Amino acid sequence: MVPERPPRPELEARLFSLREALRDSGLEGALLTHPLSIFYFTGAFARAHLLVTERQLRFLVFRPLERVRRESPFPAEPFRSLKGLPGLLREAGLRRVGLEFASLSHRDFLRYQDLLQDFELSDLSGIISSLRQIKSPYERACLREAGRRLAEALSAALPRLKPGMTELEALAEIETELRRRGHPGLVRSARGNEFATGLLVSGPEAVEPTYMVAGEGGRGVPGFPSGASLKEIRPGEPVLVDVAGYFAGYYVDQTRMLVFGKPSREVQEYLEIAEALMATGKRLLRPGVSAEEVYYALFGEAERLGVSEFFMRHGEEGVNFVGHGVGLCVDEDPPLAPGVKTPLRAGMCLALEPKLHIPGLGVIGFEDTWSLEEDSAEKLTVFLPKFKIISCQ
The missing domain is CATH 3.40.350.10 (Creatinase/prolidase N-terminal domain)
Structure with missing residues (x-):
């Protein structure tokens, strides 16, 4: 305990x-x-x-x-x-x-x-x-528990989601389960971002650019133009769920993908590319690698895979990071970004979130939080599968 x-x-x-x-x-x-x-x-x-x-x-x-x-x-x-x-x-x-x-x-x-x-x-x-930036064993235990509670909440909430729900309704189901497990309903940000438990965006509208520096966009609501909106979720379109788990003041960050019914071949292909990008990033999460090296390696992999024009971009507006520290805030130092020469060290806990913004389709990508050890990295966000097909029945 x-x-x-x-x-x-x-x-x-x-x-x-x-x-x-x-x-x-x-x-x-x-x-x-x-x-x-x-x-x-x-x-x-x-x-x-x-x-x-x-x-x-x-x-x-x-x-x-x-x-x-x-x-x-x-x-x-x-x-x-x-x-x-x-x-x-x-x-x-x-x-x-x-x-x-x-x-x-x-x-x-x-x-x-x-x-x-x-x-x-x-x-x-x-x-x-x-x-x-360097988390103690106690802090890593708190983050591990936050990841466990997040997995429990998603397991309880996802079976209740169905097409025709608005993005806000779907996110509310997830938020309800998070709050039942002690989430305060607020995510602390070190960089001025504002959100409750996270973001749920779907289809082409997810590519909508926002004022927030985040891995995805979303239409939001008037006066709060970011994230979940009153748009209804349609069968077959990609649904991105980026939510933060919480325990005792500490946050983990996780993104998973859903689709109601059968995904198109195009969606499946981009999901496979997103998995490849995550695998590349994960290999670089080790002590001695600089924060910017992770960014440049992922951008290079996106170029190799032919998706650089969609990589971490809201149309013409991109965000120059592929991950960040987590802890008492969900977006702590160091950002995995150009110009950040901070070497990764054992004890750091980092969220990695390479994402693709595909016009006419949506935002596709995954995110996990990792605890760095001397010779390995422990995944703290444990909900599986990363991509879930939900029946339309």
């Missing part, structure tokens, strides 16, 4: 790694404010400041103090005004302090800059991202 809250030794190991990174970067302390960072290091969500130094941990909570005291193993103290921060930093003997610039609004950044003008402030965003 995987604990639903990170055990104290897990949190202490994360703090140890943070302190090591602070020493290596010449920083004397970290002042964390982003709720996900607070959760990552304390086990509790809060509006708070977490001050981490070589010898100190000050958990300064605005709200909800009593709940935090129940959920975190670390002492929490009330904190009501930012005006007290300079005194706390001086008391800790700090001069050079790190903040997560990437998670601060410009207004908040200027406020901290003015308030802490006697201190040298540096950006911690890259350090925190790097620490979160």
Whole structure:
């Protein structure tokens, strides 16, 4: 049984790694404010400041103090005004302090800059991202459980789907089963994407470009033009189901293909190509390979197979990635994208999603989440088959 809250030794190991990174970067302390960072290091969500130094941990909570005291193993103290921060930093003997610039609004950044003008402030965003890229055994267990629950939910929901349903109705059946298994109905995104549990798109309308940086498009609804819509699903057309499994704060990402009735020969041929692309990508998921190498190898394979014009493209508008990290957000670093020279390392958990956008037909492709080991990769998204034919009866 995987604990639903990170055990104290897990949190202490994360703090140890943070302190090591602070020493290596010449920083004397970290002042964390982003709720996900607070959760990552304390086990509790809060509006708070977490001050981490070589010898100190000050958990300064605005709200909800009593709940935090129940959920975190670390002492929490009330904190009501930012005006007290300079005194706390001086008391800790700090001069050079790190903040997560990437998670601060410009207004908040200027406020901290003015308030802490006697201190040298540096950006911690890259350090925190790097620490979160490597998953501990506990985190990998959470992701494994998320994959298991996702497989259970799909197994329960898919028999209820039928042609004539709208995309939204079909997705609602899947979402119902996910929520019965503890999914909050919201997927956290590190890159500004917005969706509930995922996307379900079908037929030629799935190629519709959207504002989101995602592996597929979709018509959506007015005011939210992406993903599932009120379009009815027709027999024989490809249906793409890209949904995120959840457990204890962690997300896995998975895409499967459906068709009601018999698929056309054209659909079958593109499904086979999609399988070949996934196999190529999977072979590259090993330590030492750079993130961009995975992208370029898959693009080269798409060219070899004669489908480069459809590869990760919404018509004239493409997305330059073939996968991404997962964890507390569904789209974490590193993206598998051009220019990202980050070497893959054991402990990374990555979603691989090469997809084809075929005008007049739909979006066809698969996605799985993998946990990288020193000499292998474990698939965490375990629902099978990848392509399912559902009877029209």
